[in-house]
Amino acid sequence: MDDFARSLAKVLISEGGFTNNPNDPGGATNKGITQRVYNEYRTAKGLPTQSVKLISDGEVSDIYRSRYWDMASCGKLRSGVSYVLFDGTVNSGVSQAVKWLQRALKQLGLYQGAIDGLCGQGTILAAGGVNDDDGLIRIIMERRLAFLKALKTWKYFGKGWSARCAAVLKTGQVWASGSVGPDPAFAFVEGGQAKAFISDAKAAPVLAIADGTTGSGFASGAVTGYIASAKDQLSQFAGSSTFIDHALMWMTVGSIALVGAGAAYRWYAKRVQNRRADVLDLPTIAQAAGAQTLDAVAA
Numbered sequence: 001m002d003d004f005a006r007s008l009a010k011v012l013i014s015e016g017g018f019t020n021n022p023n024d025p026g027g028a029t030n031k032g033i034t035q036r037v038y039n040e041y042r043t044a045k046g047l048p049t050q051s052v053k054l055i056s057d058g059e060v061s062d063i064y065r066s067r068y069w070d071m072a073s074c075g076k077l078r079s080g081v082s083y084v085l086f087d088g089t090v091n092s093g094v095s096q097a098v099k100w101l102q103r104a105l106k107q108l109g110l111y112q113g114a115i116d117g118l119c120g121q122g123t124i125l126a127a128g129g130v131n132d133d134d135g136l137i138r139i140i141m142e143r144r145l146a147f148l149k150a151l152k153t154w155k156y157f158g159k160g161w162s163a164r165c166a167a168v169l170k171t172g173q174v175w176a177s178g179s180v181g182p183d184p185a186f187a188f189v190e191g192g193q194a195k196a197f198i199s200d201a202k203a204a205p206v207l208a209i210a211d212g213t214t215g216s217g218f219a220s221g222a223v224t225g226y227i228a229s230a231k232d233q234l235s236q237f238a239g240s241s242t243f244i245d246h247a248l249m250w251m252t253v254g255s256i257a258l259v260g261a262g263a264a265y266r267w268y269a270k271r272v273q274n275r276r277a278d279v280l281d282l283p284t285i286a287q288a289a290g291a292q293t294l295d296a297v298a299a
Helices: 003-015 035-044 057-069 081-092 094-107 121-128 133-149 154-175 222-235 242-279 285-298
Strands: none
Touching: 003 057, 003 081, 003 154, 035 057, 057 081, 081 094, 081 133, 081 154, 094 121, 094 133, 133 154, 133 242
């Protein structure tokens, strides 16, 4: 059995049969093929569209080979790595899966190209230079799992995705040229077949919340503005009553605490944003700012 055939056999176990879970962004799906992909395939063949429930085994194999295996150049990679990449393309799309491979190769110091989601000659050559495919597969799957945890749909499918990733990791390492073995048991786990797309990523923390209480925002933020206004109005009565004196003191403490809380939140939010950017293969805050600066200069 060649790499594609045995990899497809494993993928089909992970994907199961027909499903149409309202929380799954893939919608109506059979054997891992969504209705949208099936419609595109049938249309390109000059055939009328039909329910994905009616998809034949031949069509399943043809779609998986042309739209996933070949598009990701899996056939140009060694055993184990090819399967791990292939399974990722089916679950999250070709571009996203290739980015996990490229990031893993870059982490190993073997790839210096762009993280563009295209498995070109540079990526293939870098993968060929790996002397421990077990280690490469581990990094790929670590990145994949981190990506999945950053999705809003994790709360619905996290258990299934975790089980699928664990099985793919073990199988990929067994098939690879490393030392892990023997071939593990492999079974379908409900939820693992749900599509995992970057469009379902959790929203990033909003820095504007902190900007209202720190820096120039402190002077113009609504809450701190109200506190400053109240203090100005009460200050003329300072010393006239214990209540007013205490109110002024707590307003001052509150203003300081608000600034501190804003700074702490901004630090936390920036960390979360950068972590999110890393697992989703997006520009970090610094990279985005740098790009904006360059755009401004160019303009």
